Amino acid sequence: MATSLSEAYDNHLQLKHIIPLDFDLVHDVPESHLWTQTDQFPHTYQTCVIEPSIPIIDLRAPNVVELVGNACREWGMFQVINHEVPASLVEDVEGHARQLFELPAKQKLKALRSPRGVTGYGVARISPFFSKLMWHEGFTIMGSAVEHAKLLWPHQYEEFCDAVDNYQKKMKSLAHKIFLIILKALGLEEEEDDQETCFSASEGALQLNSYPSCPSPNRAIGLAPHTDSLLLTILHQNDVNGLQIFQEDMGWVSVPPVPEALVVNIGDLMHILSNGLFPTVCHRVVPNEARRRFSIAYFYGPPTDCVIAPLSKMSAPRFRPVMVKDYISLKNKHLEKALHLIRIN
Numbered sequence: 453m454a455t456s457l458s459e460a461y462d463n464h465l466q467l468k469h470i471i472p473l474d475f476d477l478v479h480d481v482p483e484s485h486l487w488t489q490t491d492q493f494p495h496t497y498q499t500c501v502i503e504p505s506i507p508i509i510d511l512r513a514p515n516v517v518e519l520v521g522n523a524c525r526e527w528g529m530f531q532v533i534n535h536e537v538p539a540s541l542v543e544d545v546e547g548h549a550r551q552l553f554e555l556p557a558k559q560k561l562k563a564l565r566s567p568r569g570v571t572g573y574g575v576a577r578i579s580p581f582f583s584k585l586m587w588h589e590g591f592t593i594m595g596s597a598v599e600h601a602k603l604l605w606p607h608q609y610e611e612f613c614d615a616v617d618n619y620q621k622k623m624k625s626l627a628h629k630i631f632l633i634i635l636k637a638l639g640l641e642e643e644e645d646d647q648e649t650c651f652s653a654s655e656g657a658l659q660l661n662s663y664p665s666c667p668s669p670n671r672a673i674g675l676a677p678h679t680d681s682l683l684l685t686i687l688h689q690n691d692v693n694g695l696q697i698f699q700e701d702m703g704w705v706s707v708p709p710v711p712e713a714l715v716v717n718i719g720d721l722m723h724i725l726s727n728g729l730f731p732t733v734c735h736r737v738v739p740n741e742a743r744r745r746f747s748i749a750y751f752y753g754p755p756t757d758c759v760i761a762p763l764s765k766m767s768a769p770r771f772r773p774v775m776v777k778d779y780i781s782l783k784n785k786h787l788e789k790a791l792h793l794i795r796i797n
């Protein structure tokens with residue numbers, strides 16, 4: 453029987469790795485969230501001084517394949533405009549996310565993720581890998597959000613559900629469109645490769661992120677450095693800075709919010725498909741002292757029983773074939789080391 457995306461993520465967590473801090477109650481960064489002096493800060497805190505900019509690509513540009521290909525090779529990330537997702541829908545979902553995270557902690561805990569579950573309210577899934585907690589709270593949706601939304605708003609959950617359903621549909625078709633552009637950039641014509649057939653039934657997950665304003669932003673982290681696991685991620689950010697990507701030669705580079713643009717980044721599975729040609733981009737979020745940041749991330753991935761391997765046209769494969777669900781388990785256990793475990797040396 454096919455494994456669903458949420459089943460693939462099933463692993464048992466302790467409550468301390470699920471319940472976020474009640475940020476309304478704190479006026480300083482508690483010990484549990486203090487990230488200075490930890491040897492777990494994987495890279496320096498320093499941000500890049502000359503800010504190079506991540507490409508902004510018009511999806512209607514005649515040379516879109518070339519632009520996307522260059523951005524994927526050089527950055528593993530780009531922003532898209534003219535993506536045809538209505539601004540009103542994005543604003544609507546952002547408004548609902550704001551309403552959700554502004555509920556009193558007691559109310560939000562009603563929709564807490566279960567220790568084995570993947571959907572609902574809680575800290576980021578990567579939290580157990582770090583000794584310090586993050587200045588962040590999240591709400592994960594896979595498929596319908598009804599079950600959890602009913603617990604939050606027993607009488608008016610429908611508006612929330614309709615908005616996120618609609619958003620997921622739009623994201624899915626946009627993600628598929630961008631995925632096909634990326635395949636073309638890799639020199640593959642539609643339906644040329646067997647793997648593509650598997651991808652046509654791709655799945656997705658939606659993550660609402662909230663990063664409350666932080667009294668001491670240099671001593672806390674919004675979201676610790678990580679790469680996204682699936683094929684690609686499409687992100688909307690509100691107008692509060694915070695997202696940064698790590699580039700070997702430059703350090704941390706900010707990804708500024710651009711009105712109406714969506715951020716696209718390569719995930720681990722795309723890195724494998726491209727045989728390492730496209731980097732899976734390491735990113736993090738730094739907190740803001742004055743304002744609360746919101747983001748909405750859509751993760752696009754193939755069905756979990758699909759096998760992922762470098763595209764057949766690539767010579768000298770650098771990764772061995774892996775089933776999506778097995779890669780997810782590896783990532784759940786080993787985080788960023790997962791990619792090395794499937795590398796052919």
Ligand SMILES: C=C1C[C@]23C[C@H]1CC[C@H]2[C@@]12CCC[C@@](C)(C(=O)O1)[C@H]2[C@@H]3C(=O)O
Nearest residue numbers: 576577578592657659678680681682751
């Ligand atoms: C479909 C996904 C993708 C997940 C896991 C699951 C649901 C939530 C996603 C995130 C969201 C926050 C960062 C991340 C790294 C995390 O901790 O949870 C993401 C992760 C991944 O890209 O692996």
Ligand SMILES: O=C(O)CCC(=O)C(=O)O
Nearest residue numbers: 659661689695737747749
């Ligand atoms: O909030 C952001 O900008 C980043 C979110 C993110 O990296 C994620 O949800 O995986």
Ligand SMILES: [Fe+2]
Nearest residue numbers: 678679680735
């Ligand atoms: Fe991410």
